[in-house]
Amino acid sequence: MEHPVDGPRFDHRQHIPGTTIFDGRMAMRGYALNKMCYSFNRKENREAFVADEEAYMEKYGLNEAQKQAVRERDVLAMIAAGGNIYYLAKLAGIFRLSVQDLGAMQTGMTVEEFKRKLLEAGKG
Amino acid sequence: MARILGGISTSHIPAVGNAIANNLQDDPYWKPFFDGYPPIHAWLAEHRPDVVINIYNDHGLGFFLDQMPTFAIGAAHEYRNEDEGWGIPQLDPFPGFPELSWHIIESMVADEFDITSCQELPVDHGFVVPMQLFWPGAPHNPDMPRAIPVSANTVQHPIPTLRRALNFGRALRKAVLGWPEDIKVVVLGTGGLSHQLDGERAGFINPEFDRYCLEHIVHDPDRLTRITRMELVEKAGAQGTEFLMWMMMRGALGDNVREVTRNYHIPISNTASGTLLLECIE
Numbered sequence A: 001m002e003h004p005v006d007g008p009r010f011d012h013r014q015h016i017p018g019t020t021i022f023d024g025r026m027a028m029r030g031y032a033l034n035k036m037c038y039s040f041n042r043k044e045n046r047e048a049f050v051a052d053e054e055a056y057m058e059k060y061g062l063n064e065a066q067k068q069a070v071r072e073r074d075v076l077a078m079i080a081a082g083g084n085i086y087y088l089a090k091l092a093g094i095f096r097l098s099v100q101d102l103g104a105m106q107t108g109m110t111v112e113e114f115k116r117k118l119l120e121a122g123k124g
Numbered sequence B: 001m002a003r004i005l006g007g008i009s010t011s012h013i014p015a016v017g018n019a020i021a022n023n024l025q026d027d028p029y030w031k032p033f034f035d036g037y038p039p040i041h042a043w044l045a046e047h048r049p050d051v052v053i054n055i056y057n058d059h060g061l062g063f064f065l066d067q068m069p070t071f072a073i074g075a076a077h078e079y080r081n082e083d084e085g086w087g088i089p090q091l092d093p094f095p096g097f098p099e100l101s102w103h104i105i106e107s108m109v110a111d112e113f114d115i116t117s118c119q120e121l122p123v124d125h126g127f128v129v130p131m132q133l134f135w136p137g138a139p140h141n142p143d144m145p146r147a148i149p150v151s152a153n154t155v156q157h158p159i160p161t162l163r164r165a166l167n168f169g170r171a172l173r174k175a176v177l178g179w180p181e182d183i184k185v186v187v188l189g190t191g192g193l194s195h196q197l198d199g200e201r202a203g204f205i206n207p208e209f210d211r212y213c214l215e216h217i218v219h220d221p222d223r224l225t226r227i228t229r230m231e232l233v234e235k236a237g238a239q240g241t242e243f244l245m246w247m248m249m250r251g252a253l254g255d256n257v258r259e260v261t262r263n264y265h266i267p268i269s270n271t272a273s274g275t276l277l278l279e280c281i282e
Helices: A024-029 A030-041 A041-049 A053-059 A064-071 A073-079 A084-093 A099-107 A111-121 B014-021 B039-045 B098-110 B125-132 B162-177 B207-219 B227-236 B240-251
Strands: B003-011 B052-054 B070-076 B115-120 B144-154 B183-188 B259-270 B271-280
Touching: A024 A030, A024 A099, A024 B240, A030 B014, A041 A053, A041 A084, A041 B162, A053 A064, A053 B125, A073 A084, A073 A099, A084 A099, A111 B162, B003 B039, B003 B125, B003 B162, B003 B240, B003 B259, B014 B125, B014 B207, B039 B125, B039 B183, B039 B259, B039 B271, B052 B125, B052 B240, B070 B098, B098 B115, B098 B144, B098 B162, B125 B144, B125 B162, B125 B183, B144 B162, B144 B240, B162 B183, B162 B240, B183 B240, B207 B227, B207 B271, B227 B240
Parallel strands: B003 B183, B052 B144, B052 B183, B070 B115
Antiparallel strands: B003 B271, B070 B144, B259 B271
């Protein structure tokens, strides 16, 4: 059998459950949100966000869906609004959330349940 | 002439940086992970490479989505480990080797790989955590080689194919072997293995697929180029695409390698962690 050709038109696995492919479409949608999160590499920007979240989001031109997702600390909504996890992680850092905390929030588990799930994966 | 001694791959999980800073190597959670590294320290102490080419993926420190190179090579005198936004202790700068960087860039572009050259490149955990794992105390370990960072895009699709990654490594090998000085080079591939941070599938880990990759990357990496990028996302997880760095490293080692050591442990943070040391057979 011919092995699959890896091109945009030749891959049947475009829909992977629970997974958003961050491609050009999502990159366009999420640009303002991701740009804001990228700014959090600098301490003074993290402090400015904490001092006035609304003003900071306004400055970066977030749309209402993005703002609402940030207000509600809703990671899945941030992703739906175009957020990229590598940049969102910097926002999560401001809230002192680890990647286990983020995992629990996205899967509807408690943090302990999520950590247990990871440990179980090692026993398989 | 320059020689490539071998390649070392490892996961580059940020939490490892904190574990090192807090001396948790013997903690029960961390020990099975850190136990993978002493054989690598012994090999490095025996072979003492002069240069380390560190193939990693930037995570939103060196590059933003405004300008996203698919393949970037550092050509700086030093590489600064800057603030990533979440409080990992920052290390002192890593000395570079810009003359060799430019030689590699010249050679690879002549070989039709379109490289983004970077005379400044802040480096994040993807670059520094492996350095700390392999050369404890980095960058102040007395054996610390001069560094050349190579970053591939896994932040945003389209990412490179596995075939392109392997061929990139092969062109990198050709470039290094064309350097006239007698230097010893080691190539790192950092990231992976299976993990996913985002979405309802967060926490996804796939030991069966990781073992398949670990098995074939040693002696038959071309087999792995049959994996499509979407299949890689499906089977390795959204961030498991970092396995591309391992393929780039493998390409730089030539056809014949000897496996010196490997380790595989689940979980570290949200990730299936792995490390592999392959020595080149001339």
